[in-house]
Amino acid sequence: MTPLSQSWPDAFSARYRDRGYWRGETFPAMLRDRAAAYPDRIAITDGGLRWSYAELNDRARRFGAGLLALGLRPGDRVLVQMGNIPAFFPAVFGIFAAGMIPVYALPAHRRTEVAHLAETSEAAAIVTQGRIGGFDHAGLGLSLAVAHVIVAGDTPEGAIPMETVAGDPATLPADPDPQSVAFLQISGGSTGLPKLIPRTHDDYIYSLRESAAICGLDRESVFMATLPVAHNFTMSSPGTFGALYAGARVVLCPSPRPDVAFPLIRREGVTITGLVPPLALLWLDAAEREAPGLSSLRIVQVGGAKFLPESARRVEPLLGCRLQQVFGMAEGLVNYTRLDDPDVVVTGTQGRPISQDDEILILDDAGNLVPDGMPGNLLTRGPYTIRAYHAAPSANARSFTEDGFYRTGDIVIRRPSGHLVVQGRANDQINRSGEKISAEDVEDLLLGHPDVFDAVVVSIPDSRLGERACAFIRPKGAPPRPADIRRYMRGREVAAFKIPDEIRFVHEFATTAVGKISRRQLRDMLRDEVLAEE
Ligand code: J2J
Numbered sequence: 001m002t003p004l005s006q007s008w009p010d011a012f013s014a015r016y017r018d019r020g021y022w023r024g025e026t027f028p029a030m031l032r033d034r035a036a037a038y039p040d041r042i043a044i045t046d047g048g049l050r051w052s053y054a055e056l057n058d059r060a061r062r063f064g065a066g067l068l069a070l071g072l073r074p075g076d077r078v079l080v081q082m083g084n085i086p087a088f089f090p091a092v093f094g095i096f097a098a099g100m101i102p103v104y105a106l107p108a109h110r111r112t113e114v115a116h117l118a119e120t121s122e123a124a125a126i127v128t129q130g131r132i133g134g135f136d137h138a139g140l141g142l143s144l145a146v147a148h149v150i151v152a153g154d155t156p157e158g159a160i161p162m163e164t165v166a167g168d169p170a171t172l173p174a175d176p177d178p179q180s181v182a183f184l185q186i187s188g189g190s191t192g193l194p195k196l197i198p199r200t201h202d203d204y205i206y207s208l209r210e211s212a213a214i215c216g217l218d219r220e221s222v223f224m225a226t227l228p229v230a231h232n233f234t235m236s237s238p239g240t241f242g243a244l245y246a247g248a249r250v251v252l253c254p255s256p257r258p259d260v261a262f263p264l265i266r267r268e269g270v271t272i273t274g275l276v277p278p279l280a281l282l283w284l285d286a287a288e289r290e291a292p293g294l295s296s297l298r299i300v301q302v303g304g305a306k307f308l309p310e311s312a313r314r315v316e317p318l319l320g321c322r323l324q325q326v327f328g329m330a331e332g333l334v335n336y337t338r339l340d341d342p343d344v345v346v347t348g349t350q351g352r353p354i355s356q357d358d359e360i361l362i363l364d365d366a367g368n369l370v371p372d373g374m375p376g377n378l379l380t381r382g383p384y385t386i387r388a389y390h391a392a393p394s395a396n397a398r399s400f401t402e403d404g405f406y407r408t409g410d411i412v413i414r415r416p417s418g419h420l421v422v423q424g425r426a427n428d429q430i431n432r433s434g435e436k437i438s439a440e441d442v443e444d445l446l447l448g449h450p451d452v453f454d455a456v457v458v459s460i461p462d463s464r465l466g467e468r469a470c471a472f473i474r475p476k477g478a479p480p481r482p483a484d485i486r487r488y489m490r491g492r493e494v495a496a497f498k499i500p501d502e503i504r505f506v507h508e509f510a511t512t513a514v515g516k517i518s519r520r521q522l523r524d525m526l527r528d529e530v531l532a533e534e
Pocket of ligand 1: 186187188232233234236237302303304305306307325326327328329330331334350408409410422425
């Protein structure tokens with residue numbers, strides 16, 4: 001088995017410990033301590049079933065001991081593919097308690113991704129559920145080259161029902177080294193298959209402890225997981241793990257649709273939740289049609305992709321709570337707008353880093369520092385940003401500098417206050433005959449049109465211009481005419497080269513596994529069309 005590691009040079013580790021970031025906390029100890037401190041408080045609910053901290057800890061420990069009884073060993077990797085169901089938590093915390101390593105897959109992943117994750121992590125087992133949204137995940141698990149397939153709920157022949165995986169907690173090993181790898185998270189994967197991200201107990205717990213503080217979580221808070229639970233945003237910013245760290249309650253939402261999520265927020269008194277921009281637009285649209293009555297909700301976080309100012313300004317008036325923008329990545333660095341930032345900062349930036357020791361470099365393509373206010377490539381290193389992917393030498397050579405900075409692939413501007421404004425991915429920019437067009441800029445303009453629900457601008461290869469811009473528009477009702485859109489843009493007095501060369505209307509956008517709009521798919525489609533014409 002390829003060993004797992006994630007390490008920082010000694011001088012950095014010493015600094016991160018000295019400054020109190022890394023405190024030697026571990027996930028098994030975290031849950032055990034919370035269960036001892038407030039056994040009867042509710043940790044997890046799906047609106048029906050309720051597990052207290054003591055019950056969750058007990059279930060996790062019995063499940064972990066059950067994994068050992070199956071013959072699995074500490075250090076083994078266990079792939080987890082589950083939807084937003086309570087069983088996810090005893091599964092993951094049970095794997096931790098047994099000294100094993102969860103590897104997170106998202107429910108939207110299919111054979112290609114799941115087989116890739118199982119293979120690269122050398123998974124010895126998979127924990128999954130029968131069906132998620134009609135797809136047979138247990139069947140997929142059984143078809144993989146994995147020794148044990150454990151299933152929550154309806155279990156097919158050949159798989160092991162999760163409730164039968166139970167052992168004596170006395171057989172569990174001692175707590176792991178806080179510097180050791182706790183789990184493998186997966187990269188957002190804008191290119192190719194997801195890469196595996198080894199995160200340590202110390203580094204991840206630091207990021208979720210600070211995130212919980214930044215979001216003001218305490219034992220009275222109620223965090224709702226609206227996005228998939230296994231995604232890094234939902235898990236740690238501050239997410240379900242941050243909520244458990246703070247002794248708060250986690251509510252699992254089975255679907256992000258407003259007709260499911262709004263009643264659950266009202267019933268459970270949810271105080272905070274996180275969304276990706278396409279979902280935020282759906283919620284805003286629903287709230288515009290009928291007052292949502294979400295009086296318990298204090299914070300709606302939006303992140304994962306750029307939330308444009310035109311949309312951001314609608315959140316507080318329509319949902320009646322504070323907006324928090326979150327710009328994070330599973331590799332580490334997370335930025336938040338703070339709850340007391342001025343409104344223009346909250347609607348117009350993607351926040352600032354968690355830590356004083358998050359080092360930020362913004363470089364031009366030649367590797368020179370750019371001044372504040374100018375866009376450049378974001379590189380970062382710090383107390384919770386990885387120094388290497390697992391078993392990926394060529395990705396590591398591309399993604400990390402020699403002195404350990406992670407190349408995020410994001411283009412950002414830094415304001416003098418330290419807040420970052422994301423301009424897009426390095427490859428989102430449209431280079432139209434040398435004129436650089438920011439897709440986000442044009443999208444924000446398009447969102448101001450009264451008939452536009454959402455818009456995405458991508459490049460099309462062009463034999464004359466190099467690239468030209470195509471706007472995909474999801475209209476609110478009947479599509480306006482492209483000429484109306486162009487006239488509207490001219491009326492906003494923008495450079496003529498920013499007016500999209502092509503305008504197309506769509507009913508919906510293809511999305512990634514966590515629900516971000518997939519620009520890659522739109523670009524690929526256009527590229528295929530161009531190639532077909534040639
Ligand atoms: C623009 N782009 C953003 C934002 C992420 C918290 C929040 C999100 C993630 C996440 C996460 C963005 N505006 N507000 O892990 O803990 C894009 C960037 C980034 C990539 C990372 C978290 N927030 N992005 O989305 O690993 O391009 O993490 O580099 O899935 O999403 O994707 P991922």
